Amino acid sequence: MGRFFQIRDDHQNLRSIDYAKAKGSFSDLDEGKYSFMLIHALHQNTKSRQLKSLLTxxxxxxxxxxxxxxxIRIMEQSKSMEYTFNVLEDLQAEIQKDLEDLESRIPQHQSGDNRNWMIRAIMARLRLADAKLVSLKR
Structure with missing residues (x-):
């Protein structure tokens, strides 16, 4: 869940309008962070000096x-946004499977419900919304 949360936070920082309203547009770029998408783009553009120059x-x-x-355009051309979204979907599915496996090992309560509602609620809250690109120009 920790990996999912951090990658999701990186993704939301560049893709979520709600995140931009709360924390500012592309704040990870301003703070000098190497987000999951940025690292992917760097690996995809090893011969290009443009991205490295901008980061410097x-x-x-x-x-x-x-x-x-x-x-952002370089990351999109590198398919880093798409790759990140796919990784997040895979991690969500993995977390769901692990949660179901864990729940199946817990003896059922008298109510017959052995689901971990707290983890389920957290994951429901963290599900990715439609990832619309935030525009810097307002």
């Missing part, structure tokens, strides 16, 4: 809107 620049100054949008 962000350690020296705040990136402009245009520079952030360029990083």
């Amino acid at each position: 620049m962000r350690s020296q100054k705040t990136l402009s809107i245009e520079q952030k949008e360029l990083i």
